[in-house]
Amino acid sequence: MKPIDKRAGLLTRRQTIQGIGGVGLGLSVSGLAAPAVHAQSKRPIRFLNGETGKDTLAFFAMAAKLYEEKTGTEVIIDSVPLGEAFTKLTNGIRSGTPYDIGTTGFIGQVLLLAEEGHIVPVNEITDQYEWGNNILFPIDEKVYWYPFDYNLALIYYRKDLYEKAGLSVPTTWDQFATNCEATVEGRQKGCLFPIGSNGATNWMSFGFMWAEGVELFDNQWNVILDSPELAPKAAAYLDFMARLYPTMPTGSLQASYGDVLSNVVAGTVAHGAYAGRVIESAERDNPEIAAQLDVMPYMDSTGSRTAANHGYDGWMVMNTDNSSAAMEFMNWMTSELIVDFLHTAPVHFQPTRLDIYDNDRWRDNALIKKHSGMIETMRGLITDESVVVTSIDTQGPNPDVRPGKVFESFALPEMLQNKILRGMDSDEAVSAAAEKIRQAVG
Structure with a gap:
């Protein structure tokens, strides 16, 4: 299976730099727009996923079903190759039908969306954990994404x-x-x-x-x-x-x-x-x-x-009238189901959270156990400051x-x-x- 072309352009890693005007809202880099605070609604949560492996798609279908059974809130998962995700996110913003959660494979996308106020800080989730080196990329001490894996070369x-x-x-x-x-x-x-x-x-x-x-x-x-x-x-x-x-x-x-x-x-x-x-x-x-x-x-x-x-992937909570509900879903998924998600590509999805490496359920995976020496080498690369x-x-x-x-x-x-x-x-x-x-x- 040919891997996703994740590093071939500024925004989508496939598009040219001219595409950066795609959001069409100025893209100032002088200071972050203050995110709006919205009341929670009961409308469905729209999640744009950029990981299209068979097992990962099955995971998101399972997660959406469990969450609706748990809370009564529907989660609609749309999936596209990661190289197409930013375009789909920005098209949703322009059309007035934005996603509530989006996937990105480039910190430049996070920066641009944060500058325009299209995403909200997720510190309430990320502050709960200890992370590997050089992965959160805080902007004015605010973290605007949840990085779910390293893609280190x-x-x-x-x-x-x-x-x-x-x-x-x-x-x-x-x-x-x-x-x-x-x-x-x-x-x-x-x-x-x-x-x-x-x-x-x-x-x-x-x-x-x-x-x-x-x-x-x-x-x-x-x-x-x-x-x-x-x-x-x-x-x-x-x-x-x-x-x-x-x-x-x-x-x-x-x-x-x-x-x-x-x-x-x-x-x-x-x-x-x-x-x-x-x-x-x-x-x-x-x-x-x-x-x-x-x-x-x-x-x-x-x-x-x-x-x-360096390489990385992450999820962003979009600044919509459903941000509170989206944040609740993200908090639940990243605390209750993150191991299940990582197991859908157990060696490729190298954890960013350091607690995962000592999680018994994460370690109890056939490929992780078989290649445990390699896993420890990969762990050392994100914990050794040298x-x-x-x-x-x-x-x-x-x-x-x-x-x-x-x-x-x-x-x-x-x-x-x-x-x-x-x-x-x-x-x-x-x-x-x-x-x-x-x-x-x-």
Whole structure:
């Protein structure tokens, strides 16, 4: 099953930046509009779901039925692919028939809706729990979404190939590149990290650069990629990726999410980046490979720092005349049924709430028990403060539309292409990328 294209644009991760005017209400970023307080009504709660897996759809049907039996309030679940959710939400706002709860896969959407007063804070729910690192994205100390999972891009590797070649888990770029080179054999390639101008490259290929300490903006939103301190690190990253490229399959330029997933699950590459869905896909389609997979974080050049490329999904309570009822439903679902929801994609839906990891019922799942070592590795990445958890669209001092514009510009994938495909000097490629970022953010 081809994964959802969750990281291919500023708002929907599939649309272009020109779509940001879709709400059509000014989208000021100077201060948040005060949310209205509405009385609770008994009309149905309309929930726009963006997770369309078979088990997840069955969960929402069950949850709606239980809630109506419990309270007498009907919950209407509409489901669309996540890439279409923001458009459907904003169309509802424009037409005067807004949803009461919506799903998002991009913090930029949360920011825009909060700025316009279209969503309400959910602190009364989120304040009840302890959360993993860098996931709530508060705006003026208000939390405007309930993040239900991390979609961190991690590096999957083949344990059997490591054992066969006598390899150890790498902690430096040189060790990782050596392992990729050592696992090339015939049609089997060493690794796959996309380099095309697409969302897959934005999500899967820059974790090494984050681990090296590269950042795009300073605290005043100045572009610092080509600063004297960071430019040599970014150039070294390009040199490293150029070394990896010969160990990749042909077609890396156009590699998509689905291409990386299928290559890892098929066992045709020894290393590849993805989130937890790899395990669920491999268990279904290639159990022998599933038994040989493990994960590692991205590493830096010296072995001193690790990173995971950020990813996330969440629910928002919309500012409607039914907000109070929607909040009550959300409070009930996230307290009573969150484990049931997470079990619909048990490895892919990596919990954001730290209490879930010690929940006996959550742990009593066949896939979670089978891959418990991997689960603990994933847990460590969101609790260890030394691990860098970031991405292009979460760069900068606070949530803002500017990193999303950089994401959509594909400045960083083009930096890779300039080095690997066009043979540009690494320093020149970094300078060109920095200039394109400045143009993208105005």
